[in-house]
Amino acid sequence: MHFSASDKHDITHIWEKVAGNVERLGGEAMDRLFTCHPATKTYFSHLNVSHGSSDVKSQGAKVLKAIGQASKNIDHLHEALSDLSDLHAQSLKVDPGNFHLLCQSILVVLAIHFPKDFTPHAHAAWDKFLAAISEVLYFKYR
Numbered sequence: 001m002h003f004s005a006s007d008k009h010d011i012t013h014i015w016e017k018v019a020g021n022v023e024r025l026g027g028e029a030m031d032r033l034f035t036c037h038p039a040t041k042t043y044f045s046h047l048n049v050s051h052g053s054s055d056v057k058s059q060g061a062k063v064l065k066a067i068g069q070a071s072k073n074i075d076h077l078h079e080a081l082s083d084l085s086d087l088h089a090q091s092l093k094v095d096p097g098n099f100h101l102l103c104q105s106i107l108v109v110l111a112i113h114f115p116k117d118f119t120p121h122a123h124a125a126w127d128k129f130l131a132a133i134s135e136v137l138y139f140k141y142r
């Protein structure tokens with residue numbers, strides 16, 4: 001997937017705003033995932049997935065930190081996310097259909113918190129970026 005200079009700009013610009021607040025924003029994204037798509041909770045049966053729990057926040061923070069790392073390695077996502085790909089595709093066996101649900105939740109959180117920055121172009125860039133990350137994470141799924 002190709003990212004233009006302006007895609008990269010929009011991705012980095014919004015990531016810099018997210019970076020200091022990963023627990024809150026990540027927690028909100030996970031919360032939306034679990035509320036809108038309750039079946040996704042089955043993957044997290046060993047965690048407390050109730051609204052606002054510390055597990056939800058900590059899981060959300062992990063997800064967003066990984067996305068931040070990916071933003072710094074956007075032209076070589078396969079190498080950068082190789083371990084996470086093994087984890088999701090081979091160990092956890094997360095069904096690929098779940099990824100776009102989480103991506104949607106993340107986009108909604110970005111739109112709510114950064115309405116001025118989340119222009120249509122930034123929306124498209126982030127959508128493409130999250131889809132590229134997802135593709136890497138389920139690439140080894142079988």
Ligand code: HEM
Pocket residue numbers: 040043044062063064066067084087088092094098099102103130133134137
């Ligand atoms: C764990 C990132 C999508 C299920 C993790 C971890 C990260 C991560 C960084 C922690 C890994 C570690 O501790 O070494 C991401 C990213 C995603 C994504 C960037 C997509 C943008 C999903 C989806 C599901 C899922 C869609 C299922 C609905 C899990 C589970 C764990 C996990 C079950 C293990 C939780 C635990 O036992 O603590 N993910 N993830 N992930 N992820 Fe994902």
